[in-house]
Amino acid sequence: MAVLLTAEGTFAVRAHRRRRGLTSRRYTAALFLLDYLSAWVGFVIGLALLNLVTRNAFNRWSLIEYNLRHAFWFPIGVVIGMALTSGYRVARRSPTQNAFTDFKELAMATSFGGFVAMSISYIAHRLTQWEIQVPTQVIVGVMTTTFVIAIVRAVLRAIVLSRRPIRMAVIDDGTxxxxxxxxxxxxxxxxxxxxxxxxxxDTENTIGHISEIEQLAVDFKLDRVIFGSINSITPEVARWYRRTTELVETALVPRMFEVISWRSRLTDMSGLPLLEMAPPHVSRFDRAFKRSFDILAAVVLLLLTLPISISIALLIKLTSRGPILFRQERLGRDRKPFTILKFRTMQVAPSLSTRATPSADKDAPLYVVRGKLNETTRRTWIGSFIRKVGLDEIPQFVNVIMGSMSIVGPRPFIVSESDIQDPYYARRFEVRPGITGLWQVSGRNNLTAEELRQLDYLYVSAWSMWWDIKICFDTPRAMLRGLGAY
Structure with missing residues (x-):
């Protein structure tokens, strides 16, 4: 396939670079309009909340028309705040964005917008005797508007991506x-x-060579290219990398990505780029804060799921013989053994001969290594369902309350899989294992044991409460999709 160097080819590449989907001008205009309308909706919700919880006469629902009339500058301030904090920049629309990752930026933008609205309101009052907005209304309006904008943007993004997905390819040596x-x-x-x-x-399972990137960008209408593993950065590779960045949005998977976390910081030393690695350490305060969150979340979720648990327990008891709960020894923090609890999903095996035989291929995905596909004959119909959506793990909230597990953490490996002596892998025993974690939202049993250990190390070395909350938000989607559940 020839490289496009002709005038016609250059025109084709430029036409390909036209903004589409999330980068289109229409999408940007929709963000402006929806942010403005969302600010009004958020402000009204804020007024309703203030009417319920305060006795201030200005917050009475009967004065909503008066308050809305004097809140004229609030939605304008929010849009200005979004614009000044780069909320509408095309370059910041990454495929990894979602309502959760954007939330901190949205909160900062709406807070700045609230400050702008108060400032404009004060200036208007000084010049024209315009009524100053009530500060409490602005503060509550900022909080409610942040949630409304996050939800509206998430819905808009989902609609756009369903109609026009991001087209991607990976430049990689195959490793x-x-x-x-x-x-x-x-x-x-x-x-x-x-x-x-x-x-x-290298022609096996490829769509082309990097020297054909211009033609490939046009043929596949690529929006983004990811550079994966590259053995050596030769001048030719560097030249094609620079050319690729001119054609499509480009991302680079760094070397040693298994040990790089979000806390790593890009710096330079006299022009030499350096990626500073964050020290992998969880302080006592972090542990206490995480433990408090675990207890509170486990108690609340256990109570909320109680009707579901009772229904599952009855179905298990009525459809198969054996106990309701499945118990197995796992290793927890500091390698201390504990008994993990799950709803039983299979018929009780009378002997070891009827159990699934694990695979000898240790580099295969976990569902192959553990022989999970061979367990289908023993699995009950209710067991298949609750295992697929993760409801079999509800009893583990009891493990969390008792202190042997956490809501979010490394996967609780069985004893036979926990004999690795390498300190790199042993770091996962520094924290309690979790009901969910990076492994849960990254593929579960579709990953290999090596990949799971790398994710465990990454989680421990880069832990933050904010990351725990993000994983909790991502878990329901992974459960509903049933990815990696066998």
Missing amino acids: TYQRIATHLHLQRGITLYGRIAMDTS
Whole structure:
């Protein structure tokens, strides 16, 4: 396939670069309009809440028309705040964005917008005797507007991506492509077309060579390209990398990505780029805060899921013989053994001969290594369902309350899988294992044991409460999709 160097080819590439989907001008205009309308809706919700919880005469529902008339500057201030904090920049619309990752930026933008609205209101009052907005209304309006804008933007983004997914390809030598592809398939709104080879002799399972990037960008209408594993950065590779950035949005998977976390910081030393690694340490305060969150969340979720638990327990008891709960020994924090609790999903095996035989291939995905596909004959119909959506793990909230587990943490490996002596892998025993975690939202049993250990290390070394909350938000989607559940 020839490289496009002609005037016609250049025109084709430029036409390909036209903004589409999340980068279109229509999408930007929709953000402006919806943010403005969402600010009004958020302000009204804020007034309703103030009417319920306060006795201030200004917050009475009967004065809503008066308050809305004097809140004229609030939605304008929110839009100005969004614009000044780069809320409408096309360059910041990453495929990994969602309502949760945007929430901190939205909160900052709406807070700044509230400050702008108060400032404009004060200036208008000084010049024209315009009534100053009630500060309490602005503060509550900022909080409610942040949630409304986050929800509206998430819905708009989902609609746009369903109609026009982000078209992607991976430039890779083949060593990390499957790992990258697994993560990309977890993201909604992405169409992965395949791998672009770095070497001309590499033709297996590829859509082309990097020297054909211009033609490939046009043929597949690529929006974004990810550079994966590259053995050596030759001048030719660097030249094609620079050319790729001119054609499509480009991202680079860093080397040693298994140990790089979000807390790593990009700096430079006399022009030499350096990626500073955050020290992997969980302080006593972090542990106490996380434990408090675990107890509160476990108690609340256990009570909320009590009707579901009773229904599942009855169905298990009525449809098969044996106990309602499945118990198994796992290793927890500091390698202390504990008994994990789950709803039983299979018929009780009378002997070891009827159990599934694990695979000897340790590099295979966990569902193969553990012989989970061979367990289907023993699985009950209710067991298949609750295992697929993760409801079999509800009893583990009891493990959390008792202190042997956490809501979010490394996967609780069985004893036979926990004999690795490498300190790199042993770090997962520094924290309590979790009901959910990076492994849960990254593919579960579709991942290999090695990949799970890498995710465990990444979680421990980069832990934050904010990350725990994000994983909790991502878990329901992973459960409903049933990805990696066998």
